[in-house]
Amino acid sequence: MSDLRFIHVALPVPMRRIFDYLPHPEQQIVVGGRVRVPFGRRMMIGIVVGESDHSEWPVEQLKAIDEVFDQTPIWPPSLLDLFKWAGRYYQHPIGEVLSHALPKKLRLGEQPNSADIEVWQLTEAGAAQDSQSTKRAPKQWQLLELLKAGAQERATLSAQGVTGATIQAVAKKGWIEPAPLSALNESACCQPTQPPATTEQSIAITALCSRLQGFSVSLLEGITGSGKTRVYLDVMAQVIAKGKQVLVLVPEIGLTPQTLSRFRNHLGVRIGLVHSGLNDSERLAAWQAARTGELPVLLGTRSAIFTPMANLGLIVVDEEHDGSYKQQDGFRYQARDLAVMRARNEQVPLLLGSATPSFESLANVEAGRYQHLTLTERAAGGQLPQIAAIDMRQQVMSGPLSAPIINAMEQHLQDNNQVLVFLNRRGFSPVLLCHECGWFAECQRCNRPFTWHKGFRRLVCHHCQVERPVPHQCDSCGSTQLVPVGQGTEQLEEALQAQFPQYPVVRIDRDSTRRKDAFENLVADVQRGHYRILVGTQMLAKGHDFADVTLVIIADVDGALFSSDFRAGERMCQLLTQVSGRAGRAGQQAQVLLQTHYPDHPWVQQLQTEGYQQVAQALLAERKQAQLPPYAAIAIIRAEANDETKVAEFLASAESVLSEAARGVNDKGGVIVMAPGPCAMVRKAGRYRWQLALLAPQKSAIQQLLNQTLGEIEGSKLAQVVRWHVDVDPHDTV
Ligand code: ADP
Ligand code: ZN
Ligand code: ZN
Secondary structure, X not given: OOOOOEEEEEOOOOOOOOEEEEOOOOOOOOOOOEEEEEEOOEEEEXXXXXXXXXXXXXXXXXXXXXXXXXXXXXXXXXXXXXXXXHHHHOOOOHHHHHHHHOOHXXXXXXXXXXXXXXXXXXXXXXXXXXXXXXXXXXXHHHHHHHHHXXXXXXXXXXXXXXXXXXXXXXXXXXXXXXXXXXXHHHHOOOOOOOOOOOHHHHHHHHHHHOOOXXXXXXXXXXXXXXXXXXXXXXXXXXXXXXXXXXXXXXXXXXXXXXXXXXXXXXXXXXXXXXXXXXXXXXXXXXXXXXXXXXXXXEEEOHHHHHOOOOOEEEEEEEOOOOHHHEOOOOOOOEHHHHHHHHHHHOOOEEEEEEOOOOHHHHHHHHOOOOEEEEEOOOOXXXXXXXXXXXXXXXXXXXXXXXXXXXXXHHHHHHOOOEEEEEOOXXXXXXXXXXXXXXXXXXXOOOOEEOEEEOOOOEEEOOOOOOEEEOOOOXXXXXXXXXXXXXXXXXXXXXXXXXHOOOOOEEEEOOOOOOOOOHHHHHHHHHHOOOOOEEEEOHHHOOOOOOOOEEEEEEOOOHHHHHOOOOOHHHHHHHHHHHHHOOOOXXXXXXXXXXXXXXXXXXXXXXXXXXXXXXXXXXXXXXXXXXXXXXXXXXEEEEEEEOOXXXXXXXXXXXXXXXXXXXXXXXXXXXXXXXXXXXXXXXXXXXXXXXEEEEEEOOHHHHHHHHHHHHHHHHHOOHHHHOEEEEEEOOOOOO
């Protein structure tokens, strides 16, 4: 029996282990290939992660592999290694990690092929049309305009807001026709002449291009509007010229039509996209084109980091501080950190860019691990806006904004500019209160006030999304005097429209952009000058160029000053700097006004006088003092259940397992196991939530401790009763 082989298969099940099977009677299996196997009473598709002549299970209990899908591995070994590492590091079952990394069609057993890439080009008749012929169909005209620059694939068109229906309608008129794949490369050669790089840009480009061999990480810290994208593009062009591929990660909202056309025009090559609007075939087609090496550039959000690339030469992570790189449920990974590991595994350079780098990256610069490049001037001229705090304590408030702010707005609007008013709270008001008895409408599942959405005529819980009709009477005393307390963007929009009837106001938040493409359309309308006053949430803060905005108002700074999350200061300063950076991008002198009751607060002061870099240094010094990340590592175990005592018991038993094992680990690294306690929001969607934090000077110590103990914790009875998960390097800690 010595020639018996056992196949180790990772299956997408929430168990931290590998399953053993006997080989398929006829077909060859490969490590890294997909197989179908019997699992319990069903069949499941998994990935072969190894084979050996040893199994912990008795041979007679093992079943044979039912079907083999791949003759070659799905991923190169370096990427499979990365995924295995990620599973261990983030303490997530390897089968789920691998399944997460696959496009859905491959998870279902289909074969990768690039046959279904749909490419469209203009016909002669289409090229001859003008905007008059599509007067009543602006979407059709948009499509014709897009294709004037050359053929495009459907996935690219859909990222620019073109629907399948529009394509069909225009094709029926004979204005567009399917084109061969080769048309893509021919079409993308319309590089308009670029303005020369600025001196600072040239220095950064030269430094980066001298490091295109082997692994390195560079942090490009450039103020908003300094032209970081230009630097990426010039470096990417050099990599592509060598026949290599580039992977570019952008934040969730960063993948705009403008970004795409900028990349296309500058690089003159086909750009593949990975974004949430793709259908499964498009996703697979992009994946396959990247994997075979035929796609020079892949541009995508967080999950694009899992895409194999035959000939990777560079990874770029734009706005590297952005929270959307952290997956917040299921497989909780941080895509920027995976990019570092991937670049190391594949021996390629990694370029991180931001106006407000994460403290993790700043600490890596400080430790000499990352090369630091800076852009301190705006590329198109102009200064960073002046920031000033408006002390609300001395103001008589007749509406949501104080008199000095209204006056400043008046002035900027009269000068024909746009004004952006930022408030990070959706809805009309965060509380609906009974004027007579003090009762307020509260979500029974979260014990938090409902937000009143006047436009939808609903009360919505922003924590569990539950909705109910707006009551006409107080539940407690029956009074009909229900009054809104506090304000959200909806109320601000209403108040501003009343204050400035002659200037059109637009609101941009998750509610006003629910429909597909609504966000892109609103942004385009703002850029065309249809609106003069922009009210919105952080959707407005991210990377958009609003050339005519010269005044930015931050309506409420104070909320963030009270958060107990140790990252609150970092996030607030990033957000304020990013929002401020929307102003004055076309070179005009711009202004930022912060409304606050705490004008003397250190961050508020420092942001006014010194800017992000200095605030970051001060806050980093505090982190070092307090031994918090990035100078220490954290992992959190969170648990939730309808019964609070079960949650407390589960975490108490986890604590004792961890503390016991920590004694062994402590000789080397010292892991502090904190006592479990309720989360800041103890009840959500009806379930009670508690957490337990682990702290250590080294990430490896936490990893070692979790590796030793999770099996036991997972095996406990309570672990089956409560919902729980491990979050390594958590984004939120309260
Ligand atoms: P960032 O990403 O750093 O905020 P962008 O790359 O969006 O900055 O550039 C900001 C603006 O400056 C854009 O309008 C861009 O076209 C312009 N720009 C970038 N580089 C140059 C340059 N070398 N000369 C002139 N304008 C430039
Ligand atoms: Zn009442
Ligand atoms: Zn709720």
